[in-house]
Amino acid sequence: MAVVEVTVVPIGSEGPSLSEYVSKALEELEDTDLKYELTSSGTILQGDLDEVLAVAKRMHESVFDQEISRVVTYLQIDDRRDKSLTIRGKKESVEKKMKDST
Amino acid sequence: MAVVEVTVVPIGSEGPSLSEYVSKALEELEDTDLKYELTSSGTILQGDLDEVLAVAKRMHESVFDQEISRVVTYLQIDDRRDKSLTIRGKKESVEKKMKDST
Amino acid sequence: MAVVEVTVVPIGSEGPSLSEYVSKALEELEDTDLKYELTSSGTILQGDLDEVLAVAKRMHESVFDQEISRVVTYLQIDDRRDKSLTIRGKKESVEKKMKDST
């Protein structure tokens, strides 16, 4: 299972706000069963890598419209095969290590 | 004010776990007043850009040790000057847009 | 047409060298017609977005082996629909602007 951060950036939008585009991209998640976490830097998806990449592609596509003809999208794929990576497990693992070191 | 995601990746660590290194990097935040958010893809810092970059540099340095002689670090800097970006504001702005479109 | 930078990072490799893994990932390009540019930060692919993403996925998969059970891969997708982006065109456009401003 993979944990993938998706950040979509429209080029040539009117004004500096991006939330409208991020919110449109998030609508692509409504029809899926993927677990996700909205952060202030992007959207983190968890699931089978092929499924996650297909959804990330749709999020990217959703940003194009009559005004936007160029989109830059960043994907950070974290894929582990010896055990299942999850959004929750990754965070808990760090939090546990921090507590242990106190 | 800037919102900056920092992801540190040690190269040549023993085994596939990364949480030990992330937790060590997070210790660099203890002596600062920076607001931050731990996500499953990295650590998001909020503050004056110079201050945030200095802390990100220290997080990167903290990963080097006797075993690790190479570190790859990703920074995603989101810097807005017409109004103050915050971790909380960025998320709330997206969540509001999603609610409005329902 | 899209221009996509792919950076593969194995976790838990023996020692700090990465070139062996990058070279293995590049073998996935041999059977394709995709134009690409090898840089010191990654591999830049040019082509139809679906085709490029499929190849990027295979590059990511190629890094897993008996030793490596976790791979972090970064994709920077630059996708423009009003005209065709190419590796060469993007660089020439910047170089022309620099010359004009001298």
Added chain:
Amino acid sequence: MAVVEVTVVPIGSEGPSLSEYVSKALEELEDTDLKYELTSSGTILQGDLDEVLAVAKRMHESVFDQEISRVVTYLQIDDRRDKSLTIRGKKESVEKKMKDST
């Protein structure tokens, strides 16, 4: 020595072209001794990490102007301490591995 890829992205520019902003950012390199490589995905800088980060910060700042009040900048820092990383060395190392495997 570190090898750092810098990608600057203006938000809210007029139209989909980015080359004007990239070319302006590259002017920041003129007064430095840093080795760099212009690629179709960004600019790769080589040098002492502190010096490179200071220049990357100036490249980021250069994108702000009367029209642009928000800039997203990506840094990929590759920092190796057991031997000196260079733009040329990183590429040659991969090319050598590819040749050997043929």
